[in-house]
Amino acid sequence: MLDRVAANNITPPPLFTSDEMLSYLSENGIINMNDVSEMMQDSRRISLLNKHPYRIYQGKDGRWRTYVKDESKPHGRRLIVKPIKRELELAICDFYESFSNSNMTLEELYPEWIEHKSLRVASTTIGMYHSTWKRYYQNEEITKVPMRTLSKLELDDFIHRKIRDHEMDAHKYANFMTILNQGLDYAVDKNILEKNPARDVTVDRRRVLKPELKKPDQTQVYSPKEQEAIFEIAWDYFNNKKHYVHQLVPLAVMFMFLTGLRVGEACAIRYDDVKGNILTVCRFYRGRCDEIVDHTKGTFGDRHVVLVPKAVELIETARRFQIENGLPSDGYIFSMDDNPVDHEALKKAFGRYCKQAGIPNKSSHKARKTYISTLIDGQVNINTICQQVGHRDPRTTYRSYCYDRSTSEEIYGAICDALS
Numbered sequence: 310m311l312d313r314v315a316a317n318n319i320t321p322p323p324l325f326t327s328d329e330m331l332s333y334l335s336e337n338g339i340i341n342m343n344d345v346s347e348m349m350q351d352s353r354r355i356s357l358l359n360k361h362p363y364r365i366y367q368g369k370d371g372r373w374r375t376y377v378k379d380e381s382k383p384h385g386r387r388l389i390v391k392p393i394k395r396e397l398e399l400a401i402c403d404f405y406e407s408f409s410n411s412n413m414t415l416e417e418l419y420p421e422w423i424e425h426k427s428l429r430v431a432s433t434t435i436g437m438y439h440s441t442w443k444r445y446y447q448n449e450e451i452t453k454v455p456m457r458t459l460s461k462l463e464l465d466d467f468i469h470r471k472i473r474d475h476e477m478d479a480h481k482y483a484n485f486m487t488i489l490n491q492g493l494d495y496a497v498d499k500n501i502l503e504k505n506p507a508r509d510v511t512v513d514r515r516r517v518l519k520p521e522l523k524k525p526d527q528t529q530v531y532s533p534k535e536q537e538a539i540f541e542i543a544w545d546y547f548n549n550k551k552h553y554v555h556q557l558v559p560l561a562v563m564f565m566f567l568t569g570l571r572v573g574e575a576c577a578i579r580y581d582d583v584k585g586n587i588l589t590v591c592r593f594y595r596g597r598c599d600e601i602v603d604h605t606k607g608t609f610g611d612r613h614v615v616l617v618p619k620a621v622e623l624i625e626t627a628r629r630f631q632i633e634n635g636l637p638s639d640g641y642i643f644s645m646d647d648n649p650v651d652h653e654a655l656k657k658a659f660g661r662y663c664k665q666a667g668i669p670n671k672s673s674h675k676a677r678k679t680y681i682s683t684l685i686d687g688q689v690n691i692n693t694i695c696q697q698v699g700h701r702d703p704r705t706t707y708r709s710y711c712y713d714r715s716t717s718e719e720i721y722g723a724i725c726d727a728l729s
Contacts, residue, residue, distance in 0.1 A: 357402045365397065373397040377404045413501055415492060416452040422495045431606075432598045441484050445471055456496055461506045464489070468510055469517065478521045479514060526712040530679040531671060533714060536566060538666040539659075546662075547626075554645060555654045557630065560623045561643040562658050565673060567620040569680035569698045572673045576650040577601055578642050580628070586621060588614045590699070596652025609699035681710040 358365075363376040363386070373394045379387035389404075391397035419442060427435050446452050451459070451467050471477070471485060486507075493505040512518070531539065543559035552558075561575050568588065570578070576594040583589075591611040593602050605612070616624075624642055631638035636645055643650045659673045677698070684694045691703045700706045713720065 354398060354402045357405050358398060360405075361401055365394070365401075367394070375401060377401065411457055411501065412455045413496070414453050415446070415456055415489075418456065418492060418496060418501075419446075419452075419488075422492050425495060426491075432595055437484065438488060441488055445475070445485050446488060456493065456502060459506055461509050464507050465510045468507075468512065472512070472517055476519050478519045480521060482512070482514070482518055523708075526714070528669070528671075530675055530682050530712040530714050531566075531668075532716065535666065535668050535671075536679060538668065539563075539566070539662050542662045542665050543658075546658075555651060555658075556645060557627050557643040558650065558654055558658050560627050561650055561655055562662065562673075562676075564620055564623045564643070565676045566680060567617055567623070568614050569677045570614070571606060571677060572596075572652060572655055574605060575643070576641075576652055576655060580624075580639055580642055583616070583624060583642075586616045588616050588620075590614055594649045594652060601649060605699055607699060607701070609701055612696060612699045614697055678710050678712060679714070681706060682712045682714055685711055686714065 361375070365373065365375045367373050368390075372390050372392050373396075374388060374390050375397060376386040376388055378385060389397065389400050391400055423435060423438060426438065449467070451463065468486070468489070472482060475481065475485075477485060489507045490505065493502060493507050496502045497505055540563055543562050546552075547556065547559040564570070565572075565575050568575075570590065571593075573593040573595060574590050576596070577592045578588065578590065582591065589611055590605055590613075591603070593605050594600075595602060604610070627642050628638050630636075631645075637647050640647055641649050656673050659676070660670050663670045681694060681698055684697070685691075685706075691706065695701070695703055695706055698706070698710075700710075715723065
């Protein structure tokens with residue numbers, strides 16, 4: 310085999326990755342990572358010193374001297390003096406590194422800021438930042454000049470031009486300004502800027518931002534007839550269509566309508582989370598990064614969702630199926646194995662069922678809006694609704710999740726009854 314590989318001039322793949330080899334060498338005392346770090350720093354210094362255009366020399370007093378560029382001085386250069394050569398070399402390197410930072414652009418800062426934010430926010434938020442950058446900032450001249458040269462007036466003009474060109478409402482404006490405000494705040498933290506000039510820009514939101522109009526009710530929630538059709542299709546998929554990987558996904562779809570769970574929450578619920586008719590929602594599955602986090606979305610924290618009899622029946626159906634088929638029956642409720650439910654499979658099921666039912670495509674999140682609107686129609690107290698779905702502010706619930714599920718005829722009749 311080896312002869313054949315050599316004869317065909319094919320390089321066999323390495324047995325270990327470079328990270329694995331480095332880890333092995335470090336753990337077994339073959340190399341010292343501190344020594345490696347120092348060697349890398351020395352290499353960096355040598356590279357900077359090789360590019361240094363001025364002579365490094367020792368004066369008659371024994372001290373070491375050189376020049377660095379400084380346009381504020383008469384000859385465009387400034388003298389640096391240190392008692393020993395090593396200190397002078399370090400001072401030269403510090404100068405070039407600080408000079409590099411002082412000329413950093415927003416375009417150069419953005420990848421570093423994204424890496425910084427990725428440790429603190431969800432991958433979906435990082436995806437939103439990338440989309441916002443591409444839409445509003447990419448290839449803009451203001452991102453290519455040193456940040457230290459940006460004035461309040463330049464930023465003011467840039468911000469108002471973007472608001473006008475993209476007809477921003479409050480939501481789009483908030484996303485747009487997140488990168489500018491937080492990015493320049495990060496530059497302040499890195500001592501690249503003394504202050505963030507974008508924070509001084511004032512926008513008269515009432516005059517320049519486009520009013521946010523609520524989307525039509527019928528596009529945001531499932532009507533009672535549409536929900537009934539989705540349930541019929543889901544039961545048909547569960548009972549009659551064999552799918553050895555996602556057989557329990559149809560049950561999860563119906564469960565979301567009855568609990569208002571987000572997709573990531575529905576994927577991650579476990580049997581241990583259920584006590585009687587109460588479900589404790591305490592974790593979230595991040596589909597893009599394929600990881601379970603021990604908290605839910607937002608800052609509400611764990612919440613306790615009331616399970617109506619139909620929701621309890623779905624849980625019992627899932628467990629019965631798992632037991633009958635020799636599958637794990639003490640872990641994730643709607644899973645066929647020891648892993649959380651597939652994030653994409655659950656989301657795509659909604660589109661598939663909508664298409665089969667002959668109704669407009671509505672996402673899984675619309676099931677959550679349907680749940681909340683149904684509770685509001687049923688006159689459940691708004692504080693209870695907020696606790697069920699994890700909203701801290703009732704204004705969020707009313708503004709973004711309250712929609713009328715009635716038909717036009719039902720709306721007409723209700724208004725007539727109210728005014729009769």
